[in-house]
Amino acid sequence: MATGKKEQDASTEEKILAAARIVFTRKGFAATKVRDIAAEADINLSLVNYYFRSKEKLFEVVMAEAVQKLVFEIATIFNDEQLDIPEKITKAINYYIDLLLENPDFPLFLVNEIIAGDDMFTRYAQQNTLFKSHLFRQLYELKAAGKLSVHPVHIMMNVIGMVVMPFLARPLLERNELVKDNEFVTLMNERRKLIPLWLKGMLG
Amino acid sequence: MATGKKEQDASTEEKILAAARIVFTRKGFAATKVRDIAAEADINLSLVNYYFRSKEKLFEVVMAEAVQKLVFEIATIFNDEQLDIPEKITKAINYYIDLLLENPDFPLFLVNEIIAGDDMFTRYAQQNTLFKSHLFRQLYELKAAGKLSVHPVHIMMNVIGMVVMPFLARPLLERNELVKDNEFVTLMNERRKLIPLWLKGMLG
DNA sequence: CAACTTTTTTAAACAACTTTTCAAATTTTT
DNA sequence: AAAAATTTGAAAAGTTGTTTAAAAAAGTTG
Incomplete structure (x- = not known):
């Protein structure tokens, strides 16, 4: 399970965040699918939950x-x-x-x-x-x-x-x-x- | 299936429309559930599709x-x-x-x-x-x-x-x-x- | 460097929920 | 009374957030 936040990983976590910023900002919370974010970040769907626990937390x-x-x-x-x-x-x-x-x-x-x-x-x-x-x-x-x-x-x-x-x-x-x-x-x-x-x- | 638009029905169709206006306006398209509209209009869920074909059309x-x-x-x-x-x-x-x-x-x-x-x-x-x-x-x-x-x-x-x-x-x-x-x-x-x-x- | 532990990634699937459809029942119209 | 329109409950079909178990990668230790 995701433990700390600040290991040495800048890559995946930051990719998700960047994607989330784009998609959430453009479409709002309800209209945004976790899958949209994963696609925008070009990473596996599960990683969103792995790094941020839930869509809401990420938001x-x-x-x-x-x-x-x-x-x-x-x-x-x-x-x-x-x-x-x-x-x-x-x-x-x-x-x-x-x-x-x-x-x-x-x-x-x-x-x-x-x-x-x-x-x-x-x-x-x-x-x-x-x-x-x-x-x-x-x-x-x-x-x-x-x-x-x-x-x-x-x-x-x-x-x-x-x-x-x-x-x-x-x-x-x-x-x-x-x-x-x-x-x-x-x-x-x-x-x-x-x-x-x-x-x-x-x-x- | 829903045929014409203007029979003599003012009641149900208008109830749905009124409800849709309220809910869509307050929550936006994505956050609105057809169920919300049906509840707000106090009618059966299926009637929304019966009268307006789809959530999107109603919107x-x-x-x-x-x-x-x-x-x-x-x-x-x-x-x-x-x-x-x-x-x-x-x-x-x-x-x-x-x-x-x-x-x-x-x-x-x-x-x-x-x-x-x-x-x-x-x-x-x-x-x-x-x-x-x-x-x-x-x-x-x-x-x-x-x-x-x-x-x-x-x-x-x-x-x-x-x-x-x-x-x-x-x-x-x-x-x-x-x-x-x-x-x-x-x-x-x-x-x-x-x-x-x-x-x-x-x-x- | 080899065995191991831990972290990260992946595909699949779950469970909950949503929209839509369907067939039968009910009501209204003709 | 027959036909048409409306209403209903249930279920089908499709989405969506989240979980899981296994694989892959990275890191650690003797």
């Missing part, structure tokens, strides 16, 4: 990784007391655009599981670090001082929406040739500057 | 409906030559907020299947009516006239993002008590006026 690993990537860096930015609101948001936007350009299927994957409510996200993300971050305090203070006319949540929803939505819509946009393959990247790079600009309008 | 019907609801009304608005850009967008925003307040699970459901790429969406949505609509022509003209500094797609992504994102994020927001149950509706109603306002900033 948890992949999900934990994803949440980590998504939350950890952002939490740091949000809690940096040196940065003002626009600085924080600009940094966060750039981090996410970078991340999502590399992992375009990420948003669906997470949104999917967030709503599925199996709640891996809630379990793994210490969301208090986000929702009770320094940034949020800054926004609430601004509101209290009468310098922000709307609920801070509006601002956050807009930022997230403006960053993430394009990635969710991407397949649609490209399928309809409204945006060509490489043009999408260009557009997202434009947005690095545009979103902070638009946001200034919302805050001011 | 297609539900998906087609959803896309219809999502696209048809909007296409009409987008192509109304009497309306200027802000009017069109305001109308569209209100339509979507109404629709999504009634069907909160819609966005995930669609986004899910858009990316799944089984492509029901592309098949059923005559997207040209959206992406080549009068609204788009208006935006491109504005751009050509130098009165809009960014690619029109940016504008569209923002509108969609600002409307849809909150619904995707809702479970997260409520789970973290950042937004209480009824407060969400209030916030979305605020957005009916706010989004057009923010948009004016982007267009001007």
Whole structure:
């Protein structure tokens, strides 16, 4: 039986993980068959269970990784007391655009599981670090001082929406040739500057 | 075998459809069992196949409906030559907020299947009516006239993002008590006026 | 290096579950 | 009353996650 995790094996275990990342991310938990992962990894079916005990355990690993990537860096930015609101948001936007350009299927994957409510996200993300971050305090203070006319949540929803939505819509946009393959990247790079600009309008 | 579609039966067939809408929308295609639908509809398992031939066919019907609801009304608005850009967008925003307040699970459901790429969406949505609509022509003209500094797609992504994102994020927001149950509706109603306002900033 | 132990890999099969089919029973329509 | 449509329970056919037992490979020890 599988004993330790960290022998000297990087090969098979990592192949499975890599495959799992791809398939789970693309199709979600329910639609993914263990056989799909084995095929993608080009290994024997049984090895998935041998190394990860179960489909669910493997999924948890992949999900934990994803949440980590998504939350950890952002939490740091949000809690940096040196940065003002626009600085924080600009940094966060750039981090996410970078991340999502590399992992375009990420948003669906997470949104999917967030709503599925199996709640891996809630379990793994210490969301208090986000929702009770320094940034949020800054926004609430601004509101209290009468310098922000709307609920801070509006601002956050807009930022997230403006960053993430394009990635969710991407397949649609490209399928309809409204945006060509490489043009999408260009557009997202434009947005690095545009979103902070638009946001200034919302805050001011 | 199931022959025609439109006899005089409204009862069983409609019960199944209603159940399918609920379950498919909430859990997606793969996670939904025909048994779930039968249970939700409170009818015998076999009747699902009797009326809709297969799980997949049933899904297609539900998906087609959803896309219809999502696209048809909007296409009409987008192509109304009497309306200027802000009017069109305001109308569209209100339509979507109404629709999504009634069907909160819609966005995930669609986004899910858009990316799944089984492509029901592309098949059923005559997207040209959206992406080549009068609204788009208006935006491109504005751009050509130098009165809009960014690619029109940016504008569209923002509108969609600002409307849809909150619904995707809702479970997260409520789970973290950042937004209480009824407060969400209030916030979305605020957005009916706010989004057009923010948009004016982007267009001007 | 040869005998052994342990780890890894493989093919097969199990068991549980799911979709679909079927034939008979029931209800509705003509 | 006959015909057609609907409903039902059971079972067939197919998937899917997991287990098993044996083979192969790698590692260890005297």
